[in-house]
Amino acid sequence: MNLPGSVDLFEESLKRLLHNCSDLVVKHANDGLTLIYFCNLIDSNLVNHQLLGSLQQIRLAPFSMEGLAQLIPVGQTELTCEMEPAMTLLLRGWTIVYKVGYSDAILVNTAKQPNRTPSIAEIETNVIGPQIGFTESLETNLGIVRSYIAHENLCNESLEIGELTRTQVQLLYLKDVAEEQTVNTLRQRIADLKIDGVIGSSVLVQLIEDNSMSIFPQLILTERPDRVSFSLLEGKVALLVNGSNFAIVGPSTFLDFFKSPEDHYLSWNIAMFIRGLRFFAIFISILMTPAYVAALTFHYETIPPSLLVPLAQSRSKVPFPPLFESLFLEVTIELLREAGARLPTKVGQTMGIVGGIVIGQAAVQAGFTSNILIMLVALAALSSFTTPIYLMGISIRFVRFPMIIAAGIWGGIGIVFTICLVLIHLIRQTSLGHPYMHPIFPPRWRDMMDTVFRLPFPSLSARSTFTRTPNKQRFDRDQAKQKKDIDE
Template structure:
């Protein structure tokens, strides 16, 4: 659809397209120039004090819209002759500079979308390192990333998703480090989407990940710019979605979800210890409660004799079998967690602490459960919260329930059977076509130095083989070992 010949027809066209034109503002400058914008989307100060003032003082006789376009001193300007592009720009807060009778118009970026100032990351907190987090503005987030990586090889491609929402997405990668096939795969998956729209990056992830039926996330959602910076340097690709304060990082391995940017800020031996605690927490969270259920139901012989007497005394008043007892406590813990997350902050904290103490004590006195199981379930729940990525923590807690059920039905054989199914499932998973259990399978022992472990940086000169990057070296290993005094 071409641009109409008059302003009245322009407004009538907007009305026919079922646009609410109550907030459409039309102002006139000299030489029959007209500026059109939505008052609640554009910056009124920018439009009135700069754009309108500049149009009033420009002296160009005679002129065309092509001649006028470079003279406008306001932001980004685009020349168009398409009505559809003009309407899309209007709905994004741009201003249309239009003159009746001309076949083209000027689009001026005067958008001022609602946004907040960058603040501390609330979900992925750390003690040492940068504290800033992403916001809902894609322009602000892109500026934060560029402040971390000021390199000419940092590429960003602007994409659009959704027939209705027309959500802007920025595809970020380092051209000399990222694998071209990975960039093409992610770009193709986004451009192939034919949907009404996406509201937030967490919804987009479910459309572009390899296996949407899996309970394990295959792409990382992060609100930390430093994690994005580390990922870009490792050859990964990042997506920024307008309106979301979470960036999408891929491809990602299963072990990546247990790595924190803080591991790089701590000394290597402390980082190895903390990362080891996280991996230990996985096994505690998944296996502790099922092992209790299996031991009390089928395998009394594995319980130490010194523990049998206090365990029997603790369970003497409990009328339920271990399976129902453990499921009751696990569901109670999940209800307390969900209630604490949904209530206001101060009320939620009180609910989690007081509710846990009161319910736990009352459950023991009423004979619903034993003291030992309360300690085991609390330790398992605490271990699941050590996972740096929230989505993986939810998956770990979910896996615990089928493990408990199979342990209550078949004992140790049920636990082994469920773990086998879990390992087979993880072996079959991929992330943007890359193996999900790398570097465990396929085995890449050199990449274990910065996944399971975190060795000193002079030993990490080679980049990971996970993304098959063309640039294999981070730095010169021999030069990194040289330590010269100033007088040398």
């Protein structure tokens, strides 16, 4: 539908389409110019001083809307003769400049988005390296990423999701580094979404990942710009969603969820030790409690003789079988974790510490559990928190429950059977069409240099084959090994 030919008809059409919104402002300026905007979406200082001031000073002879748009010294300007794009931008905080007798209207970007200044990343914390995290502003997040990668090959495409929310999304990738098929796959999945609205990247990632029924995340949600920058340099693709302080990075492997940007800021031997500690923590978190249940239920012969006496004394007052005892403690730990996360920060920390001590001591004295199991469950819970990505930590804690039940019913055979089911499930998963268990399956020994291990940077001259990047080399390995003094 074209724009009406008079201000009254234009105002009437807008109010009818917007259901008589009370915050719609129609302001008449000189020379027959009319400004239309939402008072709670625009920067009032920008509209009242700069835009109106410039319109009052501009004199055109002969007058044309194209010439006026070029002389307006305010942000972005667009010309339109249709009602739909004018409505869309008006709802995003733009101002419509309209003049009677002209078929075109000028759209001026005067939006003032509610946002906050970049602050420290609160969830993915590190000791060494940049501390800045993403905000809820799409423009701010895009600017942060461009400050890390100041190159013309950093491409960003603007997409829109949701028929009602019209959420703005930025698709980021490095040209000639990211595989074109991966970019097209992600672009197509977003284009195929038929949904009324998407609020935040956490919702979007569930709509575009390969298997939404899996408990394991296939795309990384991160609030760290340096992790996004490292991923883009590897040939991966990132999504920034307006209103969300988390970016989506893909394709991702299972091992990527246990890598931290801090691994590249530390020396290779220290980083490899810490990364190995994280992998070891996975096994502790998953197997510690099920092994206790299986040993006390079916496999007493696996317990060392020196532990039998203190173990028997510890369980002498416990009337419940090991399966019920372990499930009770695991559920208690999860309740404490969830309560601590929902309470205010200072209260939540106190709740976690005091609640754990009081409930644990009371459970032992009441005969609900033994001291040994409390120590094992606490160690397993502590190990699950070493995972850098929050969603993967939840998945690991979830896997522990069916494994405990299987250990209580079938013993060691139940543990092995559950592990096999989890491994089969992981091997079958993909991330944007890429194998999820790369480089373990299919085995790629060279790609293990910066996944399972963390070797020195001269050994990491080639990019991983996982992203199928056309630009396979980061730098010349031979030149990187050369060490020359200044006088040479």
